[in-house]
Amino acid sequence: MNRNLFITLLIIFNIAIDQISKVIVRTTMIRGSKGQINVIKDYFQLIWVENKGAFLGMGSDMNPTLRLLFLLILPTLVLGYVVYYILKTKSLDQLSLIAFCCIVGGGIANVFDRIVFGQVTDFFYINLGGVFRTGIFNVADLSVTTGMVMLLFSGVFTNKKKEKALD
Template identity: 65%
Template sequence: MKLSRNVGIILLIIFNITIDQISKVLVRANFEYLEIKELIGKKFIMQYVDNKGAFLGMGSDMNDTLRIVFLLILPTLVLGYLIYYILVNKTLDKLSTIALSCIAGGGIANVFDRIAFGKVTDFFFINLGGIFKTGIFNVADMSVTFGMIVLIYTWFISSRKKQIK
C-alpha cells in the first residue's frame, strides 16, 4: 500500500519531532545539568546544556519580549507557512520535499522546547581539532542541517541540469 504524498510528509515531520523529543527526554533523565560524557574520547562528547537563544545561543541575551517575537512567534509563522508550502506545492521533487520536511520537523521540535520549557535542550558536541569544532547541538539541529544540505544539493543538481540543456 502506497502512502499519499501528504501523509508521508506529515509522518516525516512527526518522525523528526519524535526522535528529537525522545533524545531530549533521555538526556534530561540521565544527565546532570552540564555533565559531560565522552562517547569517542574528547572528539565526540555529550553535555547537557540549556539554550535560551537560537543557533549557538544567539539571542539568549534579548529581553523577554524580543525573545518571544523572534524565537517563538516568527519561527512558528515561518514553520506554518513552510508546512503549507510543502503540502500544497506538488511540483517539489522528492529530495526537496524530504529536505523541507526535515527542516520543518527540526524547527517545530525546537520551538516546542521553547514553548514547553522556555529553552532548548542541547547535548552533542564534536571537536575534530583545528577549525572543525561545533557548538553544542541536538537532534532537531541535525534534522535542520541535514535538510539544508540536501536542499542545497538538490538546487545545485537542478541548476546543473538547466545549464546542460
C-alpha cells in the same frame, strides 16, 4: 504512499526522535561539563546544556518580548508557511520535499521546547582539534542542518538537469 501522509509522517518522525533524545538526556545525564560523556574520546561528547537563545545561544540575552517575537512567533509563522508551501507545491522533487520536512520537523521540535520549557535542550558536541569544532546542539538542529544541505544539493542537481536539457 499518499504524499500528504508521507510529509506528515516524516515531520512527526523528526519531532519524535528529537523529543525522545531530549527526554533521555534530561532523565539520565547531569547538566553541564561535570556530566560530560566522552563518546569518541574528546572528539564527540555529550554535554547537557539548556539554551534560552537560538543557534549557539544567540539571542539568549534578549529581553523577553524580543525573545518571544524572534524565537517563537517569527519561527512559528515561517514554519507554518513552509508547511503550506510543501503541501501546495506538487512539483517539488523528492529530495527537496524530504529536506523541507526535516527543516520543519526540527524547527517545530525546538519551538515546542521553547513553549513548554522556556529553553532548548542541547547535548551534542564535536571537537576535531583545531580543524573543526561545533557549539553544543541537538537532534532538531541536526535535522534542520541536514535539510538545508539536502536543499543545496537538490538545487545543484536541478540546475545541472536544466543545463543539460538546454544543451
